[in-house]
Amino acid sequence: MIKCRQFFEQLGDYLDGDAGAALRSDVERHIGHCHDCWVMVDSCKKTISIYQSQELRAIPAELHDRLMQALEARCRGSKKPAEPEPER
């Protein structure tokens, strides 16, 4: 059975689903017995999921309108939208 240190080395791949079947089963067997490492997996998964499910806020209408006005002004300034700019 793998130890906590080896578990840690595999944690990233495990969370991303990139661990092969054998490693995956090693990790799962380890966290079935090691409570601290189980908490690591559980809390990392929840951390990712909380950020992913964070509600997106619509931007203020006036900000969108200001941006549209700037774009319209740029369109009036040039016939084509594609206007090459020097790379920084």
Next chain:
Amino acid sequence: MAMNLQPAPPPAVDDELSLVVAAQAGDLSAFEQLMRRYEPKIFRLAQHMTGSEADAEDILQETFLKAFSKLDQFQRNSRFYTWLVRIAINESFMRLRKRRVNVVSLDQEIDTGEETVPRDVADWHPDPEQQYARSELQEILNRAIGSLALPYRMVFQLRDVEGLSTEETADLLQISVPAVKSRLLRARLQLREKLARYFRKDREGVPQ
């Protein structure tokens, strides 16, 4: 101009491509539709990157102005959103440089001195985000991600929040795939450590 109260659902790819083609031909309303889809995400990205709402507004504006003027450079075989993210990340760098935040060491290994060895190993609440009001939760999450060192913050934002692949993230930040993986794990471990006191089952001692 009326605003959508909720961000648009994820777009169908071919629908998006036709909007991009129309925008490249000079159709401003097609570009506006693309903008409406991605404004909230680009705004959040910029806010997480800079920790500032005012900077995020400027970055949002610059990102779309630049995208519009460089539309002819967009390769249609890549994702439009990834292309926008690249512009927004560059704009965020410029903004951070102006604030004299050190962004030069992005391609080097970093030692922030922050422990990634877990200290708080208490069980988390089964449904942690339900413990907080929406605005309070948003503040907790913004503060936690904002306190990560920039190289970790960027990798976490791109991989776990924006959903870019490891390879896309490596390409965008010009670092190696192993560097993305190792930074991502450190970022996740540091974040979970920072969030543990808010989301653990037993929340005694959490500042209100």
